Amino acid sequence: MYKLLFTQVIARFMDAERTHHATMRGLRAIQRSGTAPLLRKVLAPHDPALTVRALGLEFPGPLGLAAGFDKDAVAYEALGAFGFSHVEIGTVTGQAQPGNPRPRLWRLMPDRAVINRMGFNNEGSAAAATRLRKRRPGTIVGVNIGKTKLVPEAEATADYVTSTERLAPYADYLVVNVSSPNTPGLRDLQAVEHLRPLLTAVREAADRVTRRRVPLLVKIAPDLADDDVDAVADLALELGLDGIIATNTTIAREGLASPPELVKETGGLSGAPLKERSLQVLRRLRTRTGDRLVLISVGGIETADDVWDRLRAGATLVQGYTGMIYGGPLWAHHLNRALSRRLHATPYKTITDLSVRY
16 A cells, blocks of 8 residues: 555655655654554564564664664654664764755656755754754664764864764664765765774774773775775774674666666665675675674665575674665564564574574
């Protein structure tokens, strides 16, 4: 029913960003009304066999919502109630910023994909901290931080540190985003010589402002060369990071079936076309790091089979975003139920038994 509504009404008469804002208004209404806990009882994963213990936390299932949907920490509780085991808010920057000019978000229907060049539009880390300070127990919340566009590269570390100091006390885990293609120069920070001092400073800032050790991860692009993926993995081990999120959106456009006027839009491509490369990067990271890092796999997750494949390839957790756009509000709930059925039809006792051992 959702597929019919989406293809025949929403996709025809509402552009992608208007649809997103309408969705967020509905989610905020659910969160403010206090009905999220009731929804959680019905839609959240309840099968103990789906539980994942990682980052010092207990996730009720392996599937979370990737950063980019709830940019300002306004609807994470409602989103968690729809079946996501965790919600990553952001990307949040040190200063509030409007993002890039519109239009900046497009659906590529034949490819089950999305192109965005949003540009980290958000209200800033101070506003997000104010909201997260009031959060109630329930949904696991990751906080994804990035660089303010107007901040020069030489001051990027200080900008990340500002957000860390404000947000680390309220984050279940913290993610340094250096891989969005929509902030000029941001991906240059993935180079090890830039990434080492940045991650070191964020780690020190998080430890300084919290009484507990907040897990720290870095999010990388699928467009990195294999040698650069290895270098980031080695650096993560060297610095004692807790994990890597792989991958962000891609600037590649090969093999797309959508109209050329859409394909030519600049920005990050997400969805089904990212599936193969994201899986390649995951396998490379797991081979390189063994069981020493938590790996969160993102990119092209659409079905329970996709989740299964990522876990078999060594992912600790997975995340989706575009899959929900095409799959609807009950997408996570349906995937969790399908995972549970498949798991109980195998000799595996828990979902974590799927992961390849190294």
